[in-house]
Amino acid sequence: PHGVVVVGAAHAGVQLADRLRAGGFTGELTLISDEPHLPYQRPPLSKAWLKGEATGDSVLLREPDYYRDQKIELIVGARVTHLSRTPVGVEVRFIRDGENSIREFDRLVLATGARPRRLPLPGADHPDVLVLRDLDDARSLAARVPAGPVVVVGGGFVGLEVAATARALGAEVTVIEAGERLLARAVGADTAAALLAAHRTMATDVVLGALPVSIEHRDNRIHAVRLDDGREIPAATVLVGIGAEARTELAEQLGLDCDGGILVDRHCLASDRWTLAIGDCTTHVSESGARYRLESVDNAVEQANAAAAVLLGEPCPQRPAPWFWSDQGDQKLQIAGLIGGHTSMLVRTDPQRPHRRVALYFTDDALVAAECLNSPADFVALRSALSRGHRPGPKDLADTAVPLKKLLA
Numbered sequence: 236p237h238g239v240v241v242v243g244a245a246h247a248g249v250q251l252a253d254r255l256r257a258g259g260f261t262g263e264l265t266l267i268s269d270e271p272h273l274p275y276q277r278p279p280l281s282k283a284w285l286k287g288e289a290t291g292d293s294v295l296l297r298e299p300d301y302y303r304d305q306k307i308e309l310i311v312g313a314r315v316t317h318l319s320r321t322p323v324g325v326e327v328r329f330i331r332d333g334e335n336s337i338r339e340f341d342r343l344v345l346a347t348g349a350r351p352r353r354l355p356l357p358g359a360d361h362p363d364v365l366v367l368r369d370l371d372d373a374r375s376l377a378a379r380v381p382a383g384p385v386v387v388v389g390g391g392f393v394g395l396e397v398a399a400t401a402r403a404l405g406a407e408v409t410v411i412e413a414g415e416r417l418l419a420r421a422v423g424a425d426t427a428a429a430l431l432a433a434h435r436t437m438a439t440d441v442v443l444g445a446l447p448v449s450i451e452h453r454d455n456r457i458h459a460v461r462l463d464d465g466r467e468i469p470a471a472t473v474l475v476g477i478g479a480e481a482r483t484e485l486a487e488q489l490g491l492d493c494d495g496g497i498l499v500d501r502h503c504l505a506s507d508r509w510t511l512a513i514g515d516c517t518t519h520v521s522e523s524g525a526r527y528r529l530e531s532v533d534n535a536v537e538q539a540n541a542a543a544a545v546l547l548g549e550p551c552p553q554r555p556a557p558w559f560w561s562d563q564g565d566q567k568l569q570i571a572g573l574i575g576g577h578t579s580m581l582v583r584t585d586p587q588r589p590h591r592r593v594a595l596y597f598t599d600d601a602l603v604a605a606e607c608l609n610s611p612a613d614f615v616a617l618r619s620a621l622s623r624g625h626r627p628g629p630k631d632l633a634d635t636a637v638p639l640k641k642l643l644a
């Protein structure tokens with residue numbers, strides 16, 4: 236194609252542009268973002284940035300000059316409102332500073348990410364009830380923490396990271412989770428229990444199995460979150476971390492199949508076999524027909540690489556084992572592979588270093604995934620083994636006296 240347009244300029248969109256230029260693509264390359272900022276990384280927003288340890292510049296995905304140097308047209312502060320196919324490509328309508336523009340391109344990539352779910356409760360429309368997805372959300376949160384008690388609704392990754400950071404900043408923090416354990420959709424019970432203990436050691440009050448029913452105000456200030464059992468948890472700031480929904484509205488305009496995300500194959504082709512979609516806005520359809528949605532930097536990068544290969548006319552790159560990380564205070568969690576559908580598991584601990592813990596998951600005696608708490612060397616060895624297709628069974632990895640690196644060599 237001559238001219239490629241990418242809607243969304245974050246982890247996925249920027250990686251795609253980067254990979255295209257590195258792969259020798261010389262056509263026009265346009266990134267359109269509805270955020271007013273240069274593309275930046277989201278993971279620090281709940282960690283170093285919120286703690287005041289990262290500046291605006293240190294979270295940028297690329298240096299400001301990068302886009303000009305690479306001849307990438309970056310249009311920020313512009314929201315794409317309509318997309319329609321033309322006989323030769325796509326017509327893109329966007330609005331920027333109140334002005335409407337129409338442009339045509341040969342090829343379309345959707346990298347529109349996800350938007351945080353809101354809490355549909357009485358009182359939840361108060362400005363001190365926040366979500367955390369973008370830099371502006373992070374600024375609002377940083378302006379309020381640690382003054383007054385913080386209530387985090389949702390025991391998922393973003394909520395737990397914010398809880399740990401807010402505790403480190405000295406705030407009184409309560410996490411309210413509807414389920415009977417933390418991170419129920421993301422990690423196994425053993426890892427979840429270890430993280431629960433770690434948060435309680437940080438003096439975060441974690442309330443499990445409770446639902447908030449309203450946010451209570453007094454004199455236009457939040458003072459509590461009321462739970463379904465009648466309890467009132469004092470709050471000055473509420474952070475809602477109950478997940479994010481794929482932004483599929485533009486894909487739906489084009490009539491693309493969606494199921495909690497834009498359905499894509501391993502090449503990142505959508506159902507029209509023409510539009511490419513990458514990152515948090517997608518739902519994968521595997522060759523066996525299984526559907527799953529990943530929200531991680533690794534997935535955004537790997538899907539961008541796959542889509543770039545399509546545009547460059549190259550074979551689909553081999554995908555290494557998926558991975559994810561989450562830093563929660565002094566707890567470093569790293570996950571390799573995909574958990575779910577396993578038939579057995581094994582937990583490796585080290586009495587000399589009780590903060591370390593590795594949960595291994597097997598399907599039919601073959602390693603499929605691992606969760607590593609504070610064990611970065613084990614994580615590296617496990618991810619490398621999974622990426623190489625090396626799948627030992629539980630017996631091969633049971634001897635905790637021998638490091639995993641050795642057992643997996």
Ligand code: FAD
Nearest residue numbers: 243245246247269277278315347348349514515530531532
């Ligand atoms: P996004 O980053 O969501 O970017 C999509 C972009 O498209 C946005 O800028 C959006 O505004 C723009 N857009 C959407 N629609 C339009 C439109 N119509 N017109 C113009 N622009 C549009 N992942 C990890 O692996 N590890 C972590 O530790 C981790 N921590 C995280 C912490 C936080 C607080 C958050 C919010 C996420 C974290 N993630 C982490 C997840 C990770 O950031 C996402 O998986 C990643 O950002 C996905 O990138 P993306 O480019 O697909 O989508």
